[in-house]
Amino acid sequence: MSGAPMSAPEALSASPVVDVCNVTLSFDGPPVLKDINFSVASGETRILLGPAGVGKSVLLKVVNGLIRPDQGSVLLFGEDIFSIPEERLFALRARTGMVFQEGALFDSLTVRDNVGYQLLQNRSITDDEVDTRVHEALSFVGLAETFSMYPASLSGGMKRRVAIARALINNPELILYDSPTGGLDPVTSTNIIELIMKERDVHATPSIMVTHRLQDAFMLCTHRFDAGTNSMVQLPTGQADPHTTFLMLEEGKLIFDGSLHDLVHSDDAFVREFIE
Amino acid sequence: MATIPLDRTAKQIVLTVQDYSLFVWQAMRNLFRPPVYWTDFLQQSDIIGVGSTSIVLLSGFFTGGVLALQSAATLAQFGANSLTGRFVSLTMIRELGPVLTGVMVSGRNASSMASELGSMVVTEQIDAMRALGVDPMRKLVTPRLYSCITMLFFLVIVADAFGIMGGGFVTIFLNHQNGTEYFSTAWEALRWPDVVQGLVKPLLSGFIIASIGCFYGMRTSGGTEGVGRSTIQAVVTSSVLIIFVDFIVTHLLLTLLGTG
Numbered sequence: 001m002s003g004a005p006m007s008a009p010e011a012l013s014a015s016p017v018v019d020v021c022n023v024t025l026s027f028d029g030p031p032v033l034k035d036i037n038f039s040v041a042s043g044e045t046r047i048l049l050g051p052a053g054v055g056k057s058v059l060l061k062v063v064n065g066l067i068r069p070d071q072g073s074v075l076l077f078g079e080d081i082f083s084i085p086e087e088r089l090f091a092l093r094a095r096t097g098m099v100f101q102e103g104a105l106f107d108s109l110t111v112r113d114n115v116g117y118q119l120l121q122n123r124s125i126t127d128d129e130v131d132t133r134v135h136e137a138l139s140f141v142g143l144a145e146t147f148s149m150y151p152a153s154l155s156g157g158m159k160r161r162v163a164i165a166r167a168l169i170n171n172p173e174l175i176l177y178d179s180p181t182g183g184l185d186p187v188t189s190t191n192i193i194e195l196i197m198k199e200r201d202v203h204a205t206p207s208i209m210v211t212h213r214l215q216d217a218f219m220l221c222t223h224r225f226d227a228g229t230n231s232m233v234q235l236p237t238g239q240a241d242p243h244t245t246f247l248m249l250e251e252g253k254l255i256f257d258g259s260l261h262d263l264v265h266s267d268d269a270f271v272r273e274f275i276e
Numbered sequence: 277m278a279t280i281p282l283d284r285t286a287k288q289i290v291l292t293v294q295d296y297s298l299f300v301w302q303a304m305r306n307l308f309r310p311p312v313y314w315t316d317f318l319q320q321s322d323i324i325g326v327g328s329t330s331i332v333l334l335s336g337f338f339t340g341g342v343l344a345l346q347s348a349a350t351l352a353q354f355g356a357n358s359l360t361g362r363f364v365s366l367t368m369i370r371e372l373g374p375v376l377t378g379v380m381v382s383g384r385n386a387s388s389m390a391s392e393l394g395s396m397v398v399t400e401q402i403d404a405m406r407a408l409g410v411d412p413m414r415k416l417v418t419p420r421l422y423s424c425i426t427m428l429f430f431l432v433i434v435a436d437a438f439g440i441m442g443g444g445f446v447t448i449f450l451n452h453q454n455g456t457e458y459f460s461t462a463w464e465a466l467r468w469p470d471v472v473q474g475l476v477k478p479l480l481s482g483f484i485i486a487s488i489g490c491f492y493g494m495r496t497s498g499g500t501e502g503v504g505r506s507t508i509q510a511v512v513t514s515s516v517l518i519i520f521v522d523f524i525v526t527h528l529l530l531t532l533l534g535t536g
């Protein structure tokens with residue numbers, strides 16, 4: 001696999017959706033993140049790779065302002081999220097969608113209330129409208145039948161798909177996926193990746209996906225979603241999605257930022273060891 | 277060398293008090309800035325108030341009964357049986373009603389708040405809520421705080437009433453004394469300062485129960501074991517604080533209102 005871009009990338013929006021500058025963070029010990037710099041352009045999908053425990057999930061939470069770094073800044077939709085009041089940060093977060101590692105569904109609420117959580121906080125949206133939009137979001141992830149169920153009665157894969165529906169229902173301008181396939185069987189993992197691909201190719205929503213599973217990362221890069229057949233199809237051999245690129249963390253340091261082609265041809269010993 | 281852990285512990289206590297103060301300030305001021313989640317306020321009032329009624333009612337009734345049993349024997353030695361009602365009503369309204377109700381509600385609700393919020397923290401549900409653009413302090417903590425303060429006020433009135441009834445039951449059916457005399461002395465003994473004292477305390481106890489329960493719940497770490505630890509800390513701290521604050525408030529009010 002050479003992973004050469006399918007075609008020259010279209011001109012992405014000038015101002016990035018996310019711009020992470022010199023972020024450093026530690027929790028009562030050695031730094032978890034060391035001087036991280038990267039950005040996500042409009043329509044771009046960044047896959048954050050690395051073995052377990054290198055700070056991938058922490059970095060994702062920093063991007064959404066859930067964790068405050070010791071140094072550095074994060075510009076989300078052009079606003080420095082660590083210099084604005086908490087109220088504005090909540091409004092900014094509402095424009096993003098986040099899928100947590102284990103789904104993080106509210107276990108005392110039904111699937112309907114989980115998926116429609118953001119809408120239910122908005123008093124101007126009627127219950128009927130919430131129901132309609134929840135049905136649409138659940139249909140998108142193929143789980144319309146779970147509408148009235150509680151998270152406890154769903155399988156691990158179904159919980160992740162419901163979490164994806166919850167993240168997508170408000171038409172986010174950025175989606176953050178934290179190990180969406182972690183701990184799932186290969187078939188369910190493929191279904192989840194197909195959903196992420198569908199969101200990328202149908203709505204062109206920029207995203208960051210954290211994973212340590214190379215097969216998922218490569219599949220996302222070497223396939224596209226065909227809306228006609230409602231399934232993913234492989235790109236011609238040697239081609240890769242031009243807007244899907246990679247980041248790799250090693251012990252809190254960003255050691256790689258580039259395309260699939262650059263990744264598979266990297267000379268870095270850690271990158272080589274990881275992909276081989 | 278021995279001063280190092282002491283130094284660390286002292287710093288830890290100061291930091292915890294500082295965190296708690298900021299936490300409480302944030303939770304309290306949220307009521308005056310939109311959005312306010314009134315539905316959650318009503319839901320919590322139901323859980324805390326209606327849900328605790330049975331234990332408060334029973335503990336109040338039997339405490340009043342025990343007071344009447346114990347006091348009747350002692351008062352009889354001085355030929356003061358007629359003062360049983362006065363003794364029970366003053367003790368219930370000024371002290372035992374507020375304190376016992378506070379401790380009972382703390383055991384039931386401070387623990388449930390700490391464990392519920394703690395579980396939400398360790399399963400990333402709090403982070404998910406923040407990621408969805410909803411402030412957990414507004415959505416979870418503020419409604420619990422104000423509904424606990426409001427409900428404890430009414431629960432103490434229920435406990436006081438049932439305590440006096442329990443005392444009356446014992447006086448009439450076990451001590452075979454005059455019920456009319458019991459209830460009339462119970463009523464006549466009461467002065468406004470006694471009632472004020474009895475109704476100020478539950479406001480503070482309600483505040484302690486909810487703020488401590490939520491505080492320990494929201495700072496849970498260390499998985500399910502951490503949830504258990506937070507629950508224990510919440511119940512122990514809130515129970516001790518209720519009794520400590522009761523002592524301070526009693527001393528203060530006795531000085532101010534002159535009922536001593």
